[in-house]
Amino acid sequence: MIFVDYFIFPGIVFTMIVAFIVSWIDRKVTALLQWRVGPPLLQPVYDFLKLMKKETLIPKGGSVTVFLLSPVISFSALVLVSLILVKTNLNGMGFVGDLFVVIYLLLLPSFAVIMGGASSANPLASLGASREMKMVLSYELPFIMSVCTILIKTGGLIDIAGIIQYQQNNGVLIGSLSGFLAFFVTLLCFQSKMAQIPFDIPEAEQEIMGGTMIEYSGPPLGFFVASRWILMALLPYLAVILFMGGIGSYIGILKYILLVVVVILIKNTNPRLRINQTLRLFWGPVTLLAALSVVLAMMGL
């Protein structure tokens, strides 16, 4: 039974379908902002299948095992996170892990991207890997602080089902001042985690030609691309769970889509930052904002 959950709903198949839809929304909204028509609904499916049919090229001097395993590990970790979040939201009961488990499992895709770049025997990929790690360091600090705001407000609950239940009983966290600030910080951190502009530094297309992805092709690239799409679908969902009480009804789905659109709008209206600017931004103003939210939460606001 549990393995049917893993493969169909809310596991691999469901996650991929949602990822495809979110990716399409991204491309459609971007196109509309740029006064274009945009791709059809099935375009992400076509792109994914195309990649699966392409040849796999492996750079000479790179580690074949790490190169091929990294995309798969990233994909696997994200499917597990999706499973945990959706099952917890649906059943109102914890499944496999709590909030810290999810936070640490979400480190695995970044780790896999970095290892994949490192094993590419390519200086541009190594640069991309180093930038990815610095980005992880930059957003982890304010993100943990905003998680602390959640913990303060819910009285120390780290169980995701408990956080959702608390919001059902006491009102959504985003409704309070500290919760709103923490949500804003989390949104920025997630923008960075999804490597969306203005934080798509590890894959800076024009600057380091795809960074960690430069040597990837075929099915391994397909898994990495799918991981990016799943991340884009998953992180707004996590933000909705943490700050807006999860998805309980159609209103919840609308909240989620709205948040996805906000992410896309931020992506389309900003230039890319440099890595030192990102570090200074996240460890400076964003951390101060997160600290403010913690202080306000302690004061009960």
Add this chain to the structure above:
Amino acid sequence: MEILKLTIYIPLVLGFLALFVPGRFFRFNGIFALISSAAVLVGGMKVYPSYSFSVMNTLALKGDILSAALVMLTGLFGFLVALYTIGHTKEGSGFFWFLYCWLLSASAGVFLADHYIVMLVSWGVTGLVLALMIWNAGNEEIGKKTFLLVGGSDALMIMGLAGLVLAGHGSSLGSVKIGLASGASWMIFTALAIAAFTKAGAMPFHTWIPDTSKLAPIPVVAILPASIDKLLGIYLLKRIVMDWFVITAGGNLIMMLVGAVTVIAAVFMALAQHNLRRLLGYHAVSQVGYMVMGLGTGTVVGIAGGLMHMINNAIYKQGLFLCSGVIESRTGTSRLEDLGGLFKKFPITFASFTICAMAISGVPPLNGFVSKWMIYQGIIKTSITGNPLWVIWLVSAVFGSALTLASFIKIVHAAFLGQSSKGGTAKSENVLFEVPALVILPAMCILIGIFPHYTVYPLLEQVLGPIHMNGLWFPQIAASFLLIGVGVGVLVYALCRVSGFRYSETYIGGEKVTPAMRVSGVEFYTTIENLGFFKKVYSWAGKGYFDMYEILKGFVFYWIKLLRWLHNGILSTYILWVMVGSVIVFYVFLK
């Protein structure tokens, strides 16, 4: 009596015998250490579930299940490192094996001690062995620093234990439970805590560890600062926190502060290192911060997490140092700039290092994650006291984990992946004697991580009572899902015929890749090192402003200079001093 024979007498005797074997039979001489380790391991098994031994109606040794586990771990680590050393080091004196065996014996003595003299002697011997091993290898300066710091803390330990005995609780080190109320009890607590912190390596008493890690031979580093010293130091801290004192909120606060500062400061130092072993040394310091924080929470789950972290850290830290030893001995260098692309020649070392690196970073489902998760729960539980500082402790701990991951990615890239430097000068792996350590230690990381309920939890619950966890973590289910996911990926690869892949030249936009374009992992975090605040702090750290040893040295030398100025060899100065002294003495007596 049998346990005493196995854990204490056999290693002492075999170590003594090892002294007389000539240097060129160094490798065969290791058999004494192997037998001693095996004896200690079996002795530890026999301690379970409890053990006591009296001499002349005074309880000398007493062991519970935690002591049993620690003695067994000492034996296991001793065996693996001894085997590693036999393969790794070709020549050396029998003195090394003598010290090695006596170390095993003394460590077992600390874990089983119930009489203050047994504890003192055993503790002192472990400190002395550390310094002697470093001196034996020819590193005098570092040996001196280590001896002064660790030996100095030993002196404080003697003072502390004397205080415990004088507090009227007799010679037994059982449950003493002094309240932290008076100045005297705080002094005893501080003295004992400093001894534990210095041995384990918490800030600011840690400075001997990075230097020792860089310069002492790898077997010495792997057996002492990496593993057994942590077990010793944190075991002492556990006894302080749980058996000897009733820790107040103030005591907990100090421990949390020490822990948090240690975690963050040490890992930032590690980020900037260019020497592989020194980097690992700083991580050894950083992980102690987690253990101290766990014990400082005062909650059952936090203390359990701290103790589990002590065990986990000893396992993966030893694995990391032993891997770095393999690299250093085969390539001749520990400088990260000179390494690179070693994954091909050292596959076993690479796999072992990566697993241990993921464990130390707390990546689920390995063992490091479980203990950190428990410590986080412990910290969150302290929020009930109303003290808002728990947020700072939690943020330090979780952020430290991300920084740890960053550090290890730097090493993995610089040493194993990435492009090779200077051509293939590395010899082949050939790790016959090293293989048991390189395989068993990561395997333990995986097993304890996936099956904590069968390995470490029963041990902790017997020591601490039932552990109530607010969090949720089913490692077996998570691990199976992760594996199935990877399996699905591999299946898709097979269906898409990925195995028919083609090698291609590295692509950087049509240009040729020259050696000058090589990105070593060493430059990974120069962005952080050049950020304003960090630049200043790193330069201060480089000048030794934060090194307690250097500060104390400066202080002592200042007074020595002053006194030297007074002792100038001129008769009239001495006569003046005699006159001044006499005047003072007459004044005091005639008053």
